[in-house]
Amino acid sequence: MGIGNALVDVLSHESDDFVEEHGLARGAMMLIDAERAEKLYAAMGPGTEISGGSAANSMVGIASFGGTAGFIGRVSDDQLGGVFGHDIRAAGVEFTSTAAATVAEGGAPTGRCLIIVTPDAQRTLNTFLGASAQLGPDDLDHDLVARAQVLFLEGYLWDEADAKEAFRRAARGAHDAGNRVAFTLSDGFCVERHRDEFLDLIEHDVDILFANEVEITSLYQVDDFEAALQNVQHHCEIAALTRSEKGAVILGRDEVHVIDAHPVARIVDTTGAGDLFAAGFLYGFTHGYDLGIAGRLGTMAAAEVISHLGARPETSLRELARPLLDD
């Protein structure tokens, strides 16, 4: 069960100069307001629209493995909201959106993420949250949360007060029902904005932590990955840490798994790599596989998603993963 920002991605290929010229945060995520979104979109080349949103992508990945997944997030009653809802349901994820105020009634339109893909396949995210920023405790389907083995929350939620409250209540609900809470740090800047609260969250509310190398070193304000590993292993039960082409490291209570990156013929667009790693790992974890296999399912799913444009799988992850699965 994922909770996160419900966004439609608008992807365009641009030069490195474009990123510099527009003052974008290369490789990271920046929040932008409606006006800035309009200006940036006007400057971008022709786009491709594909549903996105970090935790939403992870849930779609789990469904592609054959797992059962649900998603809570806010869209508006507009065309992009229709696209988001269609795509996530068509991927087999349970999704019910609370009726939001329409744009005509003064509400915000469905959120979107303007994604600049540079020639090195790196992506730079510029998010106009729109309706997704209105996510609050009332959007929680407590029954859905209680039914889920794992509640998966994205760090991006921490930028809005109501979403934070929804996050906290959902985590409490999950633990009360005896379930696990997983959390992704989402982005380096996101960690910088909320470091102290994230450290506190991980200490008290998080069972499974996802982070990449930049995020985990930023969290503990250390210079290298080894130092971050030492910090995190005393901090939460399971940490699944990704390192791009260096693969991943999974830390359990008394175990460490070093996972190689899965081979990719050609990296086209790295959007969604972390989201799909989480999908593979969580599918493995919730289906009785050990942490090492779960990590390999993660790197495999990440490899699929970076081989094409967009942050959701284009091929059945279940088929791809068949050699690793029992059934």
Next chain:
Amino acid sequence: MGIGNALVDVLSHESDDFVEEHGLARGAMMLIDAERAEKLYAAMGPGTEISGGSAANSMVGIASFGGTAGFIGRVSDDQLGGVFGHDIRAAGVEFTSTAAATVAEGGAPTGRCLIIVTPDAQRTLNTFLGASAQLGPDDLDHDLVARAQVLFLEGYLWDEADAKEAFRRAARGAHDAGNRVAFTLSDGFCVERHRDEFLDLIEHDVDILFANEVEITSLYQVDDFEAALQNVQHHCEIAALTRSEKGAVILGRDEVHVIDAHPVARIVDTTGAGDLFAAGFLYGFTHGYDLGIAGRLGTMAAAEVISHLGARPETSLRELARPLLDD
């Protein structure tokens, strides 16, 4: 200068069974109403939204070669209309849309084409015309039409009475200004619906005809391509006929050029092949190249567009075509 239906494509990969089960016209274009569009969309898997529209794709292709192109077509004042307008302008095509009635005012939403891509990379088109069906003579920018060396019209326009009238007036305007009129037959079923009128149009109003093998044999109701060639060579000044993997044949007044298909590493999605062939041909034709080179620019542009998802070029056609160009 192109006139055609302004559509956003919604592409999804489906099995051959899906095409059969939903009674779709494999490899062809079917017009569908709002209700059928909703049902088909609900049945489709997760989609990718990319701006489309046959003549619009051709104009984007011409701009990608470095040519000057404009487009006339109708969108609504909604999010998909915004996407269409952004994408075509970002591609460097002049586009002004007449303000249409919004959906709130009882107008139709921006049109879309639901495109099923089967495992053989073939595409099956299902078009809900929406606002694009409201194109009429009032949408014509006569100055724009008069300025264009070639007016390019799509056969798909012939399905709506007002669009037909706009088509006729634009053709007259182009000829009055001493320009050429190019016309694509668009689709086999489209030819069947309008054969007599198309034959008459070609006789009196068309200087350059585009068609594929299915369309041209259907037009003259002959069994083979050779017979169609004999018919068409007496019927209009220039005919540019495409034959998929067999390349193209260009007929001029006293010349015939047989063009090989351009090699493609992997065919991903044939959507836009004909549109981009027309783009390359028209770029060559309007820039002083002979019909043989124009044909080769056409097959080259078609090869680029079928190597990825969507009907618009992802790489600069100017760069690709550099070995064939003078400047």
